[in-house]
Amino acid sequence: GQSLEQPSEVTAVEGAIVQINCTYQTSGFYGLSWYQQHDGGAPTFLSYNALDGLEETGRFSSFLSRSDSYGYLLLQELQMKDSASYFCQGGYSTLTFGKGTMLLVSP
Amino acid sequence: DAGVTQSPTHLIKTRGQQVTLRCSPKSGHDTVSWYQQALGQGPQFIFQYYEEEERQRGNFPDRFSGHQFPNYSSELNVNALLLGDSALYLCASSLGQGFDTQYFGPGTRLTVL
Numbered sequence: 001g002q003s004l005e006q007p008s009e010v011t012a013v014e015g016a017i018v019q020i021n022c023t024y025q026t027s028g029f030y031g032l033s034w035y036q037q038h039d040g041g042a043p044t045f046l047s048y049n050a051l052d053g054l055e056e057t058g059r060f061s062s063f064l065s066r067s068d069s070y071g072y073l074l075l076q077e078l079q080m081k082d083s084a085s086y087f088c089q090g091g092y093s094t095l096t097f098g099k100g101t102m103l104l105v106s107p
Numbered sequence: 108d109a110g111v112t113q114s115p116t117h118l119i120k121t122r123g124q125q126v127t128l129r130c131s132p133k134s135g136h137d138t139v140s141w142y143q144q145a146l147g148q149g150p151q152f153i154f155q156y157y158e159e160e161e162r163q164r165g166n167f168p169d170r171f172s173g174h175q176f177p178n179y180s181s182e183l184n185v186n187a188l189l190l191g192d193s194a195l196y197l198c199a200s201s202l203g204q205g206f207d208t209q210y211f212g213p214g215t216r217l218t219v220l
Contacts, residue, residue, distance in 0.1 A: 033208075042197060042211040043150065087149050094165050095140060095209075097149035 002028065004090050004098035011104045012078050020073045020101045022088035031091040032064050032071045037100070038084045046073065046086075078105050109134055111200050111212035119218045120188050128183040128215045132200030139181040140209065141173060142197040150197055156181050157203075185217075193219045 004024045012018040022032065031050040035043035047055050049064035049071060061074040075082055085100040112131045120126050132139050138157045142150035152165035156175035175181045179200075185192055195216050199209035 035211075042213050043199075045208050045210065048208060094163050095152045095155070097142075097151070099149045 002090060002092040002094065002096045004088050004096060006086075006088055006098040006101045008099070009102045009104070011106065013106050014078055014080060016078050017074065017076045018078060018103065020075075020086050020088075020103070022071045022073075022098055024069055024071070024088070024090050026066075026069050028092045029066075029069075029090055032062070033089040033091070034060075034062050034073045035087045035089060035097075036084050037087065043087060075103070080105050080107070111198060111210050113196075113198050113212040113215050115215060116213070117216045117218075119220065121220050122188055122190060124188050124219075125184065125186045126188060126217060128185075128196050128198075128217070129180065130183070130198030130200075130212060131180045132198075133210045136200035136202050136210070137179050138201045138203060139175060139179065140199045140201070141181070141183045142199065143167075143192075144195040144197055144214070146194075153183070188219045190219050193217060 004022055006022045033048045034046040036046055037043045046060055047062035049055055049062050052066055054063045059076045064071040083105045085102050087100045088098045090096045111133050114129045140155040141153040144150040153167050154164040155162050159175045170186045172184045195214045197214045198212045201209045
């Protein structure tokens with residue numbers, strides 16, 4: 001099957017760095033995307049990794065290791081507005097989302 | 108540049124009824140994917156349309172069907188509604204069948220009573 005596992009919740013304080021991990025099943029996998037979703041809002045694309053390594057976009061970075069079937073989203077200089085749910089999405093024959101990680105940023 | 112739009116915003120139906128949800132993709136995009144998102148869960152892939160054909164399908168029954176028009180807009184139809192169909196239905200558009208970047212619409216909140 002196609003499934004992705006990520007922690008259900010992560011907490012951090014403003015200004016800190018947080019890493020949200022995502023492990024996935026490898027069969028038919030070809031890329032990992034990350035999305036942010038605020039309560040009541042639509043998912044917003046953050047990053048995509050097709051190849052191993054780090055992709056950096058401002059305060060957000062995403063990493064993929066195919067050999068470890070693992071990726072992560074790194075958020076730096078956390079702000080209150082970063083409190084949201086974060087989803088990893090695996091590119092397979094169908095598009096599969098993880099169940100999401102709720103990030104709570106406190107002052 | 109208009110983003111992805113969906114209509115209606117909210118919808119209330121009763122069990123057994125049929126519903127049609129609509130989606131207009133972002134300008135320049137030709138691929139539309141539909142997702143169902145239950146409260147507190149990740150979006151579940153329903154299907155994807157490209158060149159007016161269903162190209163990929165997730166694990167949803169045949170009660171869920173769709174269509175893509177020549178202008179790339181799309182409809183999602185759900186027949187014989189069940190209480191469990193209550194969810195946020197999201198449409199996402201992309202260019203080609205690449206899976207790297209999808210732009211999501213605001214969603215349609217469907218409530219089945």
